[in-house]
Amino acid sequence: MTTTIRPTDARLLAADALRHLALDERAKAHIEQDQVLRPLFERMAARYIGGATLPECLERITAVNAQGHAATVDYMGENTRDAAKAHAETEEFLRLVQALQGRQFNSSVSLDLSHIGLIIEPEICHYNAGRIAAAAREIGTEMIVSMEWSARTDLILAAYERLCSEHSNVGITCQARLHRTPADLDRLLTLPGKIRLVKGAYQETADVAYPRGSDELRATFLGLACRLIASGHPCSIATHDPDLLDELETFITAGGWRAQPYEFEMLTGLGNLEGLRQRGHPTREYVVYGREWFLYLCNRLAEEPERLFTAVADALGARP
Numbered sequence: 485m486t487t488t489i490r491p492t493d494a495r496l497l498a499a500d501a502l503r504h505l506a507l508d509e510r511a512k513a514h515i516e517q518d519q520v521l522r523p524l525f526e527r528m529a530a531r532y533i534g535g536a537t538l539p540e541c542l543e544r545i546t547a548v549n550a551q552g553h554a555a556t557v558d559y560m561g562e563n564t565r566d567a568a569k570a571h572a573e574t575e576e577f578l579r580l581v582q583a584l585q586g587r588q589f590n591s592s593v594s595l596d597l598s599h600i601g602l603i604i605e606p607e608i609c610h611y612n613a614g615r616i617a618a619a620a621r622e623i624g625t626e627m628i629v630s631m632e633w634s635a636r637t638d639l640i641l642a643a644y645e646r647l648c649s650e651h652s653n654v655g656i657t658c659q660a661r662l663h664r665t666p667a668d669l670d671r672l673l674t675l676p677g678k679i680r681l682v683k684g685a686y687q688e689t690a691d692v693a694y695p696r697g698s699d700e701l702r703a704t705f706l707g708l709a710c711r712l713i714a715s716g717h718p719c720s721i722a723t724h725d726p727d728l729l730d731e732l733e734t735f736i737t738a739g740g741w742r743a744q745p746y747e748f749e750m751l752t753g754l755g756n757l758e759g760l761r762q763r764g765h766p767t768r769e770y771v772v773y774g775r776e777w778f779l780y781l782c783n784r785l786a787e788e789p790e791r792l793f794t795a796v797a798d799a800l801g802a803r804p
């Protein structure tokens with residue numbers, strides 16, 4: 485007997501498979517070493533990343549700024565388990581900040597704290613993050629901390645609060661999916677840093693988070709975004725969801741909130757940032773670069789399995 489897979493099941497199965505593939509180190513190593521597969525996957529990733537190297541990424545930021553959007557740059561990586569590597573990765577972030585200064589880009593820096601030592605030893609992370617924040621402050625820009633899976637939220641918020649006590653240019657990301665986020669925001673709004681609101685990308689259980697694509701998540705995101713915009717606190721509303729963006733534009737116009745310190749932020753290759761810019765909203769593109777693009781690519785495809793069609797076209801060179 486054959487089993488019929490309904491479209492929604494196929495979508496969920498594909499998303500689940502891609503999330504597993506993202507974490508499969510053997511598959512990653514195989515693809516990276518294979519003469520045929522590697523270029524195909526690199527072409528798929530090219531849509532979503534600012535390049536494998538810093539010079540390539542700087543070209544992307546030049547283009548983003550020329551289009552009228554600010555940028556934020558993340559040198560991809562997370563879960564560093566070796567102190568020497570955490571320090572070496574910090575040096576790359578420092579080279580990035582130096583390069584931003586050299587060319588007067590309009591760009592901040594974003595990073596995962598686990599990339600620079602958080603899960604080895606919070607003290608290592610504090611030292612490394614402090615160096616990057618200080619370098620960013622010297623060139624008049626911000627360092628925004630990304631949010632990781634919920635088991636790390638307390639650790640990241642504690643590290644963030646400590647960084648905030650020493651640096652005024654450090655911001656944080658909040659995930660609307662997590663049930664705890666409204667209470668976390670009460671605390672975060674007392675600190676000076678920019679708050680970026682996202683839905684949340686990690687696999688979470690129902691006791692800590694709303695399901696992806698649920699009405700509750702949409703309503704919570706909308707409520708938190710409106711709260712942030714109206715608060716007058718520097719904030720970034722980071723989503724590609726066109727329905728949510730329509731509602732937020734209506735909220736901003738109706739409430740007379742245009743002068744508030746908000747911005748809309750999207751990932752390279754996703755969403756319609758240009759439309760928002762043309763309608764007069766501040767916009768920012770989140771540009772990632774580096775050689776760790778495999779996990780990033782799989783996660784972008786898992787978020788919207790229909791993107792697999794685009795990925796096939798990209799891999800086969802059918803991009804217009």
Ligand SMILES: Cc1cc2nc3c(=O)[nH]c(=O)nc-3n(C[C@H](O)[C@H](O)[C@H](O)COP(=O)(O)OP(=O)(O)OC[C@H]3O[C@@H](n4cnc5c(N)ncnc54)[C@H](O)[C@@H]3O)c2cc1C
Nearest residue numbers: 630631657682683684685722723724725749750751755770
């Ligand atoms: C700047 C930025 C920073 C981020 N940082 C983090 C972080 O630190 N931690 C973290 O966990 N996650 C982070 N994320 C990822 C985030 O949590 C979500 O996983 C991701 O943004 C997908 O959610 P979404 O709101 O964009 O829309 P989705 O929920 O993916 O999409 C919503 C709806 O919009 C539709 N849609 C999407 N794009 C388009 C389009 N171009 N045209 C038409 N329809 C479309 C989809 O079909 C879907 O129906 C970040 C995202 C951004 C943009």
